Amino acid sequence: xxxLLLELLGRPMLQAIARxxxxxxxxxxxxxxxxxxxxLVADWGHHTSIVVQQPPxxxxxxxxxxxxxxxxxxWGDRRYFHGADRSPQTLFAALFLPTESVLLLAGHPDPPRLxxxxxxxxxxxxxxxxxxxxxxxxxxxxxxxxxxxxPPLPWxxxxxxxxxxxxxxxxxxxxxxxxxxxxxxxxxxATDPTGVVVAAQVPGRLRGFRPVARPPG
Numbered sequence: 001x002x003x004l005l006l007e008l009l010g011r012p013m014l015q016a017i018a019r020x021x022x023x024x025x026x027x028x029x030x031x032x033x034x035x036x037x038x039x040l041v042a043d044w045g046h047h048t049s050i051v052v053q054q055p056p057x058x059x060x061x062x063x064x065x066x067x068x069x070x071x072x073x074x075w076g077d078r079r080y081f082h083g084a085d086r087s088p089q090t091l092f093a094a095l096f097l098p099t100e101s102v103l104l105l106a107g108h109p110d111p112p113r114l115x116x117x118x119x120x121x122x123x124x125x126x127x128x129x130x131x132x133x134x135x136x137x138x139x140x141x142x143x144x145x146x147x148x149x150x151p152p153l154p155w156x157x158x159x160x161x162x163x164x165x166x167x168x169x170x171x172x173x174x175x176x177x178x179x180x181x182x183x184x185x186x187x188x189x190a191t192d193p194t195g196v197v198v199a200a201q202v203p204g205r206l207r208g209f210r211p212v213a214r215p216p217g
Contacts, residue, residue, distance in 0.1 A: 026139050029134050037052070037124065037130045039122065039209075040112065049073060049176075052073070054068060068109070069107075072107075073105060075140060076102060076175075101167070105164065120212040132186060150165050191207065
């Protein structure tokens with residue numbers, strides 16, 4: 001019985017871990033105007049998200065809030081995160097089996113009001129770093145042959161943004177908190193995400209971020 005369980009669970013987990021993370025083929029975004037921009041990491045208790053100040057005139061926010069001053073991006077299991085499916089079967093699959101993923105895109109005012117967060121950390125970055133981070137985030141979204149994001153999934157009540165299909169399979173070893181650190185790492189804002197599972201591990205991998213006494217706003 002144990003051997004069968006290891007075969008059923010162990011093989012998909014090992015294959016998912018060994019397989020390189022899929023990324024969208026996307027040219028780097030344009031270099032933002034010179035200046036200093038704010039990047040925040042929001043801890044929502046069990047998962048984390050990245051909140052980025054959007055350059056004036058850019059439109060990377062979700063439908064209806066494309067030009068929002070700040071854009072929040074979070075990654076997670078499609079059925080749990082978008083579908084709000086909390087059944088035991090979904091929880092088991094999200095933890096132990098490679099599952100489909102989604103991105104949550106939300107627009108925020110300036111300053112962003114992140115009510116409900118456990119903690120928020122922030123730092124300022126220059127235009128080249130912002131370009132690298134926004135490009136890394138955009139490469140997580142599945143895209144059309146023309147390079148555009150796919151249309152958003154149906155709106156779900158209770159969420160302040162919209163969901164789009166994402167690249168990568170969700171697994172406990174490559175979950176939302178691992179994703180947060182990996183995306184920041186691509187912009188030089190974090191160290192290696194290996195071993196990051198829970199939100200409490202994220203701050204130790206960040207570079208140059210400081211705690212915000214209270215969530216902005």
